[in-house]
Amino acid sequence: MRAGADNGAAPVAEGGRSTRARVLLGLVRPVFRRHWLRLVVGFLALVTVDFLQLIIPRFVKTAVDGLGAGTATQPLLLRVSGAICLVAIIVAVLRFVWRYLIIGFSRILEKTLRDRLFNHVLRMDQPFFERWTTGDLMAHSSNDLGVIQMACGMGLVAAIDALVMSTAAVGFMLAISVKLTLIALLPMPLLIVCTRVLSGRLHHRFNLVQEQFSLLTEFARATLVAIRLIKAYTLERFQEDRFRALGEQYVKSNLRVAAVQGLLFPISTLVGNAGMLLLLYYGGIEVIEGRISIGAFVAFVSYLYMLIWPMMAIGWVANLVQRGLTSLARIHRLLVEEPMAVHTPTLALPQTTTVYRCRDLTFTYPAGSGPALEGVSLDIEPGLLGVSGRTGSGKSTLCKLLLRLYPVPDETLFFRGVDVNRLDPGELRAAIAYVGQEPVLFAGTIAANIALGRPDAAMAEIEAAARAAAIDDEIRGFTGGYQAVIGERGIKLSGGQRQRLALARALLCDRPMLVIDDALSAIDVATEQQVLAAILAAIRGKTVLIVSHRINVLRRCDRIVLLDAGRIVARGTHRDLLVDPFYRAMADKQESHA
Missing domain, CATH: 3.40.50.300 (P-loop containing nucleotide triphosphate hydrolases)
Structure with missing residues (x-):
C-alpha cells in the first residue's frame, strides 16, 4: 500500500504462515503473560460450565429410562429436577465470572495496544507522517483494535468452548455408542475443507475492507478540516459525490466479506444437521432393535445437539482469527516503523557560544x-x-x-x-521553541492553547506571554477572555490572531x-x-x-x-x-x- 507499510510487512512474511502468525502473536503475548491469573480463573469457570452442561443429559437419561421402564417415582423425578436446577444456577454464576474475566481481559488488551500505538506514533518523525495518512492511523486505532479485541475476547472463548464441548460431547457419545458416533461425525470433513478454503479468501477481502475504511476516514477528516474552503468554492456536491463513491466501494468490499461469512455459518449448520439426520435414522433403528435404550438415545441426541454449536463455532472462530490476524498484521506494519532520526547516547552538552x-x-x-x-x-x-x-x-x-x-x-x-x-x-x-507558518491550535480555551508547552504555567505568566505577542487586548475582548473556547483549529480567530497566539505559546516556553x-x-x-x-x-x-x-x-x-x-x-x-x-x-x- 505504501513504502513504509511494505517494509514493515516483509519480516512478517518470511518463514511462511506459521512464522508470520508467531510474529504477530508476539504483539499480544506480553499482555497475556501479565494477566495470566485472570485468564486461568476465567477459563476454569468456562470449562466448568461446559462440563456442567454435559452432565444435564445424564440426568435426563436417568429420568427417561425410569419412565420407559416404569420404575420412575415422584421422589426420583424431584431429585433429577432439583439437580438440574442446581446445575443451572451454578452455570449462571460461572458464566458471569468467565464473561467478566475474559471479556474484561480483551478490553484491557485493546487499551494496552491502543496506548502502545499512540505512544509509538508520538515518537515518529516527519517522514513517517508523509507515508501514513491520518485516516490510516485512525482506522488502526478504531476498527483494527476492535477486531483484535473481539478475536481475543469472544473468539478465544468460542475456540476454547468449542474444543472442550466437542471433545467432551464426542467422549460421552462414544461411551453410549461408537457406531452411532462415527455415523454422526461422517459430514465433518466437509466442514474442515470448506473452512480452510473460505478462511484464505476472508483474509484478503477483510484486508481490503480495512484499507478502504482508512481512505473513507481520511477523506471525511480532510473535508471537515477544509470545510470553509469547500464552502467558499461551493464544492459541497462534488465532495458528496466523492464520499458516496468511497462509501459504495466500502460497502461492496464489506458485502464480499459478508458473502464468505455467510457461507461459513450455513455450511457449519448444514454439517451439524446432516449428522442429526443420520443419527435419527440409524439411531432409531438401534432403539427399535433394542441395542440402546430410549434414554441413551435421547442423551445421544442431546450431545449431538451440543456438538452442533462447536461445528458452527469453527466457522465463526475461523472468521474472527483471520480478521484478527489481518488487523494484527496492519498494526505490526505500523509498529515496526522506526524514526529515521536516530541517536546514540553522548556526554553532557558543552556550553558553547555557537548554538x-x-x-x-x-x-x-x-x-x-x-x-x-x-x-x-x-x-x-x-x-x-x-x-x-x-x-x-x-x-x-x-x-x-x-x-x-x-x-x-x-x-x-x-x-x-x-x-x-x-x-x-x-x-x-x-x-527550541517553534512557531510554524501554519499555527496549530486545539479546540480548547485560549489559556490552554497558550500554555500547551507549559501546562503548569500561572495565569499571570500566560497573560504576560500574550502581551508580548500583542494579543492580550484582543483576548480580553472575547466573551470569557482567556477561558473563551476558540473552536477546532482556532476557527473563531483570524489568521493574525492565530499566529500571535502560537507566538505567545512559544514565548511562554522560554x-x-x-x-x-x-x-x-x-x-x-x-x-x-x-x-x-x-x-x-x-x-x-x-x-x-x-x-x-x-x-x-x-x-x-x-x-x-x-x-x-x-x-x-x-x-x-x-x-x-x-x-x-x-x-x-x-x-x-x-x-x-x-
Missing part, C-alpha cells in the same frame, strides 16, 4: 527529486538571525532540520558542538532558542513592529531564527542569510545586503508601498 553549526549540509526529502538544501554552511549564534529568499529556496526546510524532524547526514549538523545524530531528538527539541518560520505574515506592519520589539526584549542572550520576506523585520536582525535553490547566496546585515539584486528589489518594492 547550531551547519557544515556543508545537504538534504533531500525522502520523495524528492533533488536536494532541498545543498552545501549549506552556517553558524547560528545568540542574537537575531534573519533568513529570507525566494519561495522554495529551502527556508522552511532549514527550520525543520534544526528541529530534527528529518534525518541528516553525519557530521553536517551540530548542536553546541555535538553531532545531532548523537543526541536524543526529543531532548534537542526541548531546547527556551534557549526560538525558531519563527514566517509566522508574522498575517499581521499588519504596526502590530508586527510591536511584536518584534517584545520578542527582542524577551530573548536577550538567546538565539532567534526568523524566516521573513518583510524588510521591516529583516532590518532589525543582527545578521541575514539569503537562500536560493537550497544554497546560501548572500549573508550580512541589512545594509550589507542592499547590494544584492534580489534583496534590493524586495526592499524597494516594500518601501514604495509603505
Whole structure:
C-alpha cells in the first residue's frame, strides 16, 4: 500500500504462515503473560460450565429410562429436577465470572495496544507522517483494535468452548455408542475443507475492507478540516459525490466479506444437521432393535445437539482469527516503523557560544527529486538571525532540520558542538521553541492553547506571554477572555490572531532558542513592529531564527542569510545586503508601498 507499510510487512512474511502468525502473536503475548491469573480463573469457570452442561443429559437419561421402564417415582423425578436446577444456577454464576474475566481481559488488551500505538506514533518523525495518512492511523486505532479485541475476547472463548464441548460431547457419545458416533461425525470433513478454503479468501477481502475504511476516514477528516474552503468554492456536491463513491466501494468490499461469512455459518449448520439426520435414522433403528435404550438415545441426541454449536463455532472462530490476524498484521506494519532520526547516547552538552553549526549540509526529502538544501554552511549564534529568499529556496526546510524532524547526514549538523545524530531528538527539541507558518491550535480555551508547552504555567505568566505577542487586548475582548473556547483549529480567530497566539505559546516556553518560520505574515506592519520589539526584549542572550520576506523585520536582525535553490547566496546585515539584486528589489518594492 505504501513504502513504509511494505517494509514493515516483509519480516512478517518470511518463514511462511506459521512464522508470520508467531510474529504477530508476539504483539499480544506480553499482555497475556501479565494477566495470566485472570485468564486461568476465567477459563476454569468456562470449562466448568461446559462440563456442567454435559452432565444435564445424564440426568435426563436417568429420568427417561425410569419412565420407559416404569420404575420412575415422584421422589426420583424431584431429585433429577432439583439437580438440574442446581446445575443451572451454578452455570449462571460461572458464566458471569468467565464473561467478566475474559471479556474484561480483551478490553484491557485493546487499551494496552491502543496506548502502545499512540505512544509509538508520538515518537515518529516527519517522514513517517508523509507515508501514513491520518485516516490510516485512525482506522488502526478504531476498527483494527476492535477486531483484535473481539478475536481475543469472544473468539478465544468460542475456540476454547468449542474444543472442550466437542471433545467432551464426542467422549460421552462414544461411551453410549461408537457406531452411532462415527455415523454422526461422517459430514465433518466437509466442514474442515470448506473452512480452510473460505478462511484464505476472508483474509484478503477483510484486508481490503480495512484499507478502504482508512481512505473513507481520511477523506471525511480532510473535508471537515477544509470545510470553509469547500464552502467558499461551493464544492459541497462534488465532495458528496466523492464520499458516496468511497462509501459504495466500502460497502461492496464489506458485502464480499459478508458473502464468505455467510457461507461459513450455513455450511457449519448444514454439517451439524446432516449428522442429526443420520443419527435419527440409524439411531432409531438401534432403539427399535433394542441395542440402546430410549434414554441413551435421547442423551445421544442431546450431545449431538451440543456438538452442533462447536461445528458452527469453527466457522465463526475461523472468521474472527483471520480478521484478527489481518488487523494484527496492519498494526505490526505500523509498529515496526522506526524514526529515521536516530541517536546514540553522548556526554553532557558543552556550553558553547555557537548554538547550531551547519557544515556543508545537504538534504533531500525522502520523495524528492533533488536536494532541498545543498552545501549549506552556517553558524547560528545568540542574537537575531534573519533568513529570507525566494519561495522554495529551502527556508522552511532549514527550520525543520534544526528541529530534527528529518534525518541528516553525519557530521553536517551540530548542536553546541555535538553531532545531532548523537543526541536524543526529543531532548534537542526541548531546547527550541517553534512557531510554524501554519499555527496549530486545539479546540480548547485560549489559556490552554497558550500554555500547551507549559501546562503548569500561572495565569499571570500566560497573560504576560500574550502581551508580548500583542494579543492580550484582543483576548480580553472575547466573551470569557482567556477561558473563551476558540473552536477546532482556532476557527473563531483570524489568521493574525492565530499566529500571535502560537507566538505567545512559544514565548511562554522560554527556551534557549526560538525558531519563527514566517509566522508574522498575517499581521499588519504596526502590530508586527510591536511584536518584534517584545520578542527582542524577551530573548536577550538567546538565539532567534526568523524566516521573513518583510524588510521591516529583516532590518532589525543582527545578521541575514539569503537562500536560493537550497544554497546560501548572500549573508550580512541589512545594509550589507542592499547590494544584492534580489534583496534590493524586495526592499524597494516594500518601501514604495509603505
